[in-house]
Amino acid sequence: MTNRPDTPLLDRVHTPADMKGMSDAELRRLADELRAETISAVSETGGHLGAGLGVVELTVALHAIWDAPRDKIIWDVSHQAYPHKILTGRRDRIRTLRQQGGLSGFTKRAESPYDAFGAAHSSTSISAALGYAVARDLGGVTDEGLGDAIAVIGDGAMSAGMAFEAMNHAGHLGKRLIVILNDNEMSIAPPVGALSSYLSKLYAGAPFQEFKAAAKGAVSLLPSPFQEGAKRAKEILKSVTVGGTMFEALGFSYVGPIDGHDMDQLLPVLRTVKSRASGPMLIHVITKKGKGYAPAERAADGGHATAKFDPVTGEQKKSKSNAPSYTNVFGETLVDLAAEDKRICAVTAAMPDGTGLQMMAGRYPSRCFDVGIAEQHAVTFSAGLAAGGMRPFCAIYSTFLQRGFDQVVHDVAIQRLPVRFAIDRAGLVGADGATHAGSFDVAYLSNLPGFVVMAAADEAELRHMVATAAAHDEGPIAFRYPRGEGVGVTLPAQGEVLEIGKGRIVREGARVAILSLGTRLAEAEKAAEALEARGITPTVADARFAKPLDREMILDLAARHEALITVEEGAIGGFGSHVAQLLADEGVLDKGLKFRSMFLPDTFIDQADPRVMYDIAALNADDIEAKVLDVLGVTRLDAKKA
CATH class of the missing domain: 3.40.50.920 (Rossmann fold)
Incomplete structure (x- = not known):
C-alpha cells in the first residue's frame, strides 16, 4: 500500500458525474493523479500501459464534458481504456486487471454500462458509434438513454479499411457523430503506409496555420475568444485546407490537430464541438504513447504491453525460461530458410515483433512487409506474391486471421495459391482472454478444399513445419503454434520437410x-x-x-x-x-x-x-x-x- 500514489481529487471520483463541478485547473490535477494511479495499478498487474497513459487527459476531458453512459464513448481496440475504467466506478477493482475473475483488459459490455461497446480488435469504433447515432435518431432505447456517440480511434487503427468504410457511410448519412483521431504516431509497431505519412505532414515541423475562408464554416465552431484572436487560433487549429482535406472529402468537418495533453486546448474545443456540432465531426488529437512515465516514453513501443514492473525504475519482473519462445523459433527458422531461398518473403499486419518477423525485417528488409492493421489486405497481398512466383509467409495471430477469412477462401484457397500461413497465439492465451484466444483456425481452415493444416506439438516440430511449409508449392498451407515458451526439447539444427498428412x-x-x-x-x-x-x-x-x-x-x-x-x-x-x-x-x-x-x-x-x-x-x-x-x-x- 505504501507505493500507492496520493490522489485526493481522484479519491472523490466514483463516477464521471463527480467530475462535473470541477474547475479546469482541478481537471488538470485530476489527470495527473489518474496517470499516477494507472502506472501504479499496471505495475502490480501487468498489461497495456503506454496506450492508456497517452489518453489520460483526453479521458478526463471526455468524461468531464459528456454524460456517459447516456453519451456513448467507444474506445477502439480499447487497450487504452484503463484510465476510463478507473473513472467509471471500477477503481476499487483496477488491480484485478486481466486476472481470473477480475476486470477485462479491454472494454466489455457485460462489465459496465460505461463500456458502450466491447472491443479488442481494431477499427470497429466508428461503425459501432454510427450504429448508436442512427439508433438514437430512429428512437432506439437503452437503459441509460441515447445521447452522443463518440468514437476514439488511433492512427494505426484508422489505417484499416473498415474505419474508412464507416467514415464513408457516416459522411453519407450526415448524422451527428464525433470521431476523435488519437494520433500518437504509433499503434503497436511504428505505423506504416500513406495515411501515416499524410498525418505526419499535418504537423511535422511547420507551425499551426491560420484559418482561411476555405475552412468551410469550421471557424464558427470555435469558442468566441478563438474567433477573435488569430494567435490563439494558430495554437489550437490547423487550416482545414491543409489538414482536413481527406476527411472533409468523406463528409466530416475537421478540427485539428490539437495537443492532446494540453487541457487548455482540449477542453474548449471539445465543449464547443459538443454544443455546436450538427453532423459528422473529426477531431484530430496529437498524443504521446507512454506520456508522463519516462520508462514507457523511452521504450521503442511506448510501453505498449508490460509484465509487472517496478514503478520507480520501470524494470519488468519477467519469469525466465531456458526454452525459446515459439515465436522466436519461427522467426529464426524463417530467416535461415530465407538465406537459402530468395523467393521466401514475409507479410504481417502491424505485428512484426509479436510474430517474430523483426528478425526477417532486420536481415532481409526488402522481403519483409508490414502492411499495417489490414489483415484482409495482408492475405490477398500474400496471394499476389504467391501468384508472382514468391514463397510468402503470412504471419498473423489466429484471432486476427479471422478478419481475413473471406480473402483466405476466395483469394487463396479457390485459386490454390501457395501462401504459407504462420498462425501464432493458437489456443488459449491467458490474460488477454476470449478476444485473443486462437480457438477457431483449425475449424475454419480445415473445411477449405486443398488446404494443408498443421499444428506443432513442440518447438522442434515447429521448426520442421516451417521447413515443410517453405517446400510446399502445391497450394495453401498453415501451421499453428501457441503463445509463450516451448517445452524445452532439443532443437534440430535445421527443419526436416515432413511428409504431408503423416503423423x-x-x-x-x-x-x-x-x-x-x-x-x-x-x-x-x-x-x-x-x-x-x-x-x-x-x-x-x-x-x-x-x-x-x-x-x-x-x-x-x-x-x-x-x-x-x-x-x-x-x-x-x-x-x-x-x-x-x-x-x-x-x-x-x-x-x-x-x-x-x-x-x-x-x-x-x-x-x-x-x-x-x-x-x-x-x-x-x-x-x-x-x-x-x-x-x-x-x-x-x-x-x-x-
Whole structure:
C-alpha cells in the first residue's frame, strides 16, 4: 500500500458525474493523479500501459464534458481504456486487471454500462458509434438513454479499411457523430503506409496555420475568444485546407490537430464541438504513447504491453525460461530458410515483433512487409506474391486471421495459391482472454478444399513445419503454434520437410489410443504416465496434420484399440470432427470402437492463467486421464487396484 500514489481529487471520483463541478485547473490535477494511479495499478498487474497513459487527459476531458453512459464513448481496440475504467466506478477493482475473475483488459459490455461497446480488435469504433447515432435518431432505447456517440480511434487503427468504410457511410448519412483521431504516431509497431505519412505532414515541423475562408464554416465552431484572436487560433487549429482535406472529402468537418495533453486546448474545443456540432465531426488529437512515465516514453513501443514492473525504475519482473519462445523459433527458422531461398518473403499486419518477423525485417528488409492493421489486405497481398512466383509467409495471430477469412477462401484457397500461413497465439492465451484466444483456425481452415493444416506439438516440430511449409508449392498451407515458451526439447539444427498428412506414434500401448493435435501432446503424455501407474498403458500419437488426416495411422489405431480419443486446442468442428467423419465413413464406429473427442468448450473463456483456462476447458492431463478411465468404464479406485 505504501507505493500507492496520493490522489485526493481522484479519491472523490466514483463516477464521471463527480467530475462535473470541477474547475479546469482541478481537471488538470485530476489527470495527473489518474496517470499516477494507472502506472501504479499496471505495475502490480501487468498489461497495456503506454496506450492508456497517452489518453489520460483526453479521458478526463471526455468524461468531464459528456454524460456517459447516456453519451456513448467507444474506445477502439480499447487497450487504452484503463484510465476510463478507473473513472467509471471500477477503481476499487483496477488491480484485478486481466486476472481470473477480475476486470477485462479491454472494454466489455457485460462489465459496465460505461463500456458502450466491447472491443479488442481494431477499427470497429466508428461503425459501432454510427450504429448508436442512427439508433438514437430512429428512437432506439437503452437503459441509460441515447445521447452522443463518440468514437476514439488511433492512427494505426484508422489505417484499416473498415474505419474508412464507416467514415464513408457516416459522411453519407450526415448524422451527428464525433470521431476523435488519437494520433500518437504509433499503434503497436511504428505505423506504416500513406495515411501515416499524410498525418505526419499535418504537423511535422511547420507551425499551426491560420484559418482561411476555405475552412468551410469550421471557424464558427470555435469558442468566441478563438474567433477573435488569430494567435490563439494558430495554437489550437490547423487550416482545414491543409489538414482536413481527406476527411472533409468523406463528409466530416475537421478540427485539428490539437495537443492532446494540453487541457487548455482540449477542453474548449471539445465543449464547443459538443454544443455546436450538427453532423459528422473529426477531431484530430496529437498524443504521446507512454506520456508522463519516462520508462514507457523511452521504450521503442511506448510501453505498449508490460509484465509487472517496478514503478520507480520501470524494470519488468519477467519469469525466465531456458526454452525459446515459439515465436522466436519461427522467426529464426524463417530467416535461415530465407538465406537459402530468395523467393521466401514475409507479410504481417502491424505485428512484426509479436510474430517474430523483426528478425526477417532486420536481415532481409526488402522481403519483409508490414502492411499495417489490414489483415484482409495482408492475405490477398500474400496471394499476389504467391501468384508472382514468391514463397510468402503470412504471419498473423489466429484471432486476427479471422478478419481475413473471406480473402483466405476466395483469394487463396479457390485459386490454390501457395501462401504459407504462420498462425501464432493458437489456443488459449491467458490474460488477454476470449478476444485473443486462437480457438477457431483449425475449424475454419480445415473445411477449405486443398488446404494443408498443421499444428506443432513442440518447438522442434515447429521448426520442421516451417521447413515443410517453405517446400510446399502445391497450394495453401498453415501451421499453428501457441503463445509463450516451448517445452524445452532439443532443437534440430535445421527443419526436416515432413511428409504431408503423416503423423507419428510417440508411445506404444494397448486398449486406448490418445491422438493429439498440437501442444496438448505434452499433457497427453503426462496422462499416459499417470495411467501407467494405474495399470493402463495407452498409445499416444501426434497427428501433426489436421488436414489431410493421416488416414492410415488413424484407422490402424482404431483397429488395434478399444477406444480412440482425440485432443486439440480448438473448437468443435475441427480436428476431432474430421476424425469422427473418417471413422464413420469407414464404418469403424459400427464395429464397436469407442470414440471421444476433447476440444474447447462451446463458450468464451475469460482471462486467467493459461493453465487455469485449460482446466476450465477440461484439456489438461488430469482431464485426459479421466476421459480415458471413463471411456474404458474404469473408476479411479478400480484402476488403483489393477
